Amino acid sequence: xxxxxxxxxxxxxxxxxxxxxxxxxxxxxxxxxxxxxxxxxxxxxxxxxxxxxxxxxxxxxxxxxxxxxxxxxxxxxxxxxxxxxxxxxxxxxxxxxxxxxxxxxxxxxxxxxxxxxxxxxxxxxxxxxxxxxxxxxxxxxxxxxxxxxxxxxxxxxxxxxxxxxxxxxxxxxxxxxxxxxxxxxxxxxxxxxxxxxxxxxxxxxxxxxxxxxxxxxxxxxxxxxxx
Amino acid sequence: xxxxxxxxxxxxxxxxxxxxxxxxxxxxxxxxxxxxxxxxxxxxxxxxxxxxxxxxxxxxxxxxxxxxxxxxxxxxxxxxxxxxxxxxxxxxxxxxxxxxxxxxxxxxxxxxxxxxxxxxxxxxxxxxxxxxxxxxxxxxxxxxxxxxxxxxxxxxxxxxxxxxxxxxxxxxxxxxxxxxxxxxxxxxxxxxxxxxxxxxxxxxxxxxxxxxxxxxxxxxxxxxxxxxxxxxxxxxxxxxxxxxxxxxxxxxxxxxxxxxxxxxxxxxxxxxxxxxxxxxxxxxxxxxxxxxxxxxxxxxxxxxxxxxxxxxxxxxxxxxxxxxxxxxxxxxxxxxxxxxxxxxxxxxxxxxxxxxxxxxxxxxxxxxxxxxxxxxx
Ligand SMILES: Nc1ncnc2c1ncn2[C@@H]1O[C@H](COP(=O)(O)OP(=O)(O)O)[C@@H](O)[C@H]1O
Ligand SMILES: [Mg+2]
Numbered sequence: 001x002x003x004x005x006x007x008x009x010x011x012x013x014x015x016x017x018x019x020x021x022x023x024x025x026x027x028x029x030x031x032x033x034x035x036x037x038x039x040x041x042x043x044x045x046x047x048x049x050x051x052x053x054x055x056x057x058x059x060x061x062x063x064x065x066x067x068x069x070x071x072x073x074x075x076x077x078x079x080x081x082x083x084x085x086x087x088x089x090x091x092x093x094x095x096x097x098x099x100x101x102x103x104x105x106x107x108x109x110x111x112x113x114x115x116x117x118x119x120x121x122x123x124x125x126x127x128x129x130x131x132x133x134x135x136x137x138x139x140x141x142x143x144x145x146x147x148x149x150x151x152x153x154x155x156x157x158x159x160x161x162x163x164x165x166x167x168x169x170x171x172x173x174x175x176x177x178x179x180x181x182x183x184x185x186x187x188x189x190x191x192x193x194x195x196x197x198x199x200x201x202x203x204x205x206x207x208x209x210x211x212x213x214x215x216x217x218x219x220x221x222x223x224x225x226x227x
Numbered sequence: 228x229x230x231x232x233x234x235x236x237x238x239x240x241x242x243x244x245x246x247x248x249x250x251x252x253x254x255x256x257x258x259x260x261x262x263x264x265x266x267x268x269x270x271x272x273x274x275x276x277x278x279x280x281x282x283x284x285x286x287x288x289x290x291x292x293x294x295x296x297x298x299x300x301x302x303x304x305x306x307x308x309x310x311x312x313x314x315x316x317x318x319x320x321x322x323x324x325x326x327x328x329x330x331x332x333x334x335x336x337x338x339x340x341x342x343x344x345x346x347x348x349x350x351x352x353x354x355x356x357x358x359x360x361x362x363x364x365x366x367x368x369x370x371x372x373x374x375x376x377x378x379x380x381x382x383x384x385x386x387x388x389x390x391x392x393x394x395x396x397x398x399x400x401x402x403x404x405x406x407x408x409x410x411x412x413x414x415x416x417x418x419x420x421x422x423x424x425x426x427x428x429x430x431x432x433x434x435x436x437x438x439x440x441x442x443x444x445x446x447x448x449x450x451x452x453x454x455x456x457x458x459x460x461x462x463x464x465x466x467x468x469x470x471x472x473x474x475x476x477x478x479x480x481x482x483x484x485x486x487x488x489x490x491x492x493x494x495x496x497x498x499x500x501x502x503x504x505x506x507x508x509x510x511x512x513x514x515x516x517x518x519x520x521x522x523x524x525x526x527x528x529x530x531x532x533x534x535x536x537x538x539x540x541x542x543x544x545x546x547x548x549x550x551x552x553x554x555x556x557x558x559x560x561x562x563x564x565x566x567x568x569x570x571x572x573x574x575x576x577x578x579x580x581x582x583x584x585x586x587x588x589x590x591x592x593x594x595x596x597x598x599x600x601x602x603x604x
Contacts, residue, residue: 084518092517092600094601111517
């Protein structure tokens with residue numbers, strides 16, 4: 001790969017392996033993601049998708065291999081340094097939403113600001129407005145529908161302007177209508193230039209991305225462009 | 228909104244919106260604080276008051292004449308006047324006189340009964356205490372030997388100091404039980420004996436009870452010896468020597484029980500907080516995934532621990548105070564003064580212990596891996 005292409009890659013995995021004791025969750029995975037790319041990751045259950053997201057998201061260190069984030073190898077960094085990178089560069093969207101149950105929608109967004117740097121209530125409100133939940137700002141998670149909770153989760157993921165948005169089965173717990181809303185939000189983020197990696201079981205969701213990689217037994221089995 | 232306010236908001240909401248979890252720990256802290264406050268209040272207050280009461284279980288100083296002559300009651304009174312008034316429990320003169328009663332030789336003792344009640348409060352009298360010059364108290368042994376009981380008459384006879392014979396009809400007012408040598412004597416008012424024997428204003432000894440420790444007692448004895456050369460004071464060890472150690476042992480016992488309760492409180496708080504941490508692993512993982520530093524996570528749980536400690540301590544301390552009051556009134560029969568210093572100490576101690584109990588749970592919280600948020604349950 002030439003220098004120019006490397007500079008354009010926001011993320012690059014080189015021969016990344018992850019062992020959990022006997023289980024080889026990832027085996028020699030190599031993958032490059034361009035800045036601004038929208039990548040879908042598919043594969044059967046237990047194929048290593050979540051493990052790969054944890055490695056990319058700096059939440060776990062691989063057993064071997066290199067993980068280049070904007071050219072910096074983060075695979076061997078200490079937990080403290082990984083925390084800093086997560087905070088500054090990664091936005092996370094979860095299948096289970098993971099909103100803090102005792103905080104309102106607005107406060108859940110502000111929590112990400114709180115750990116990142118400064119709290120800006122107006123900006124947090126703006127993020128909620130982007131996902132169409134301005135009028136739900138004072139609601140607790142249990143007062144929101146699943147789709148609304150996921151939109152709060154998205155607002156929280158983008159509040160600190162992450163360079164990389166990781167979504168692990170973001171529509172796995174949603175009905176079709178809400179899936180469509182979430183997809184349109186992701187599409188807008190993509191149009192604004194965000195890099196998105198989304199793990200999904202749904203071919204429909206994957207089809208929205210520019211490229212799909214399929215994992216099987218911890219290896220990349222296929223990789224194809226959608227358009 | 229500042230970060231500071233966000234911290235407080237998270238703390239407050241986490242505590243108030245998840246109340247039920249905290250109730251067991253809150254109760255444990257309250258009980259711990261109540262026991263601490265209650266026991267410490269009693270330990271600080273009651274012994275101080277009880278020292279005086281304990282002291283009254285016997286004279287701790289005896290005054291005799293410095294030479295072979297009889298002790299002058301006037302000199303003895305001057306000596307007693309040297310003692311601090313607020314620490315003086317009582318001073319009782321005793322004058323012994325060999326007499327006969329119905330041909331039976333025995334010892335008559337002249338004393339002041341109102342003082343006896345202070346310096347020998349354990350004397351038990353069946354019947355009445357002597358009130359006038361014609362009544363006496365018969366020691367239990369004497370009464371049994373001579374077949375005496377309250378209301379019976381008795382003739383006391385003998386020779387007075389000048390060698391003249393005397394004889395006096397008297398009535399037994401009561402029978403005395405002490406468990407000691409006093410049961411072999413008959414006791415009458417000192418003026419009565421002075422009238423029979425002559426030489427008024429003298430005694431063989433004066434028993435004094437002073438509410439103070441042995442060091443202070445020695446100092447007081449020295450000053451009496453210096454000021455009044457005719458009086459020989461000496462400290463006596465009766466119940467006095469053991470009373471201090473009884474108090475110390477009681478206090479140690481109370482301290483130990485309190486310590487055990489506090490340890491149990493800490494275990495309960497630690498267990499609850501550990502449960503809370505385990506329950507909130509996902510939340511902790513999420514916060515770490517969002518970029519929370521370890522100290523931020525630790526600070527949140529420490530904050531919750533301190534709030535828990537303070538919230539449990541306040542009602543606990545109030546309860547402990549009421550408990551101490553009730554125990555003071557019902558068990559020791561005295562009103563216990565409010566001690567603001569002790570209350571503050573109780574608040575700090577129980578809050579600090581609660582925070583200390585959070586150390587292990589906090590370590591568990593900090594050890595949570597951020598990767599678990601992406602994993603299923
Ligand atoms: N913490 C772990 N300890 C042991 N095995 C694990 C752990 N995490 C994942 N695995 C195993 O690694 C493999 C890949 O898991 P995962 O990445 O979650 O797959 P996917 O997300 O594709 O379903 C599975 O076999 C899983 O059981
Ligand atoms: Mg998975």
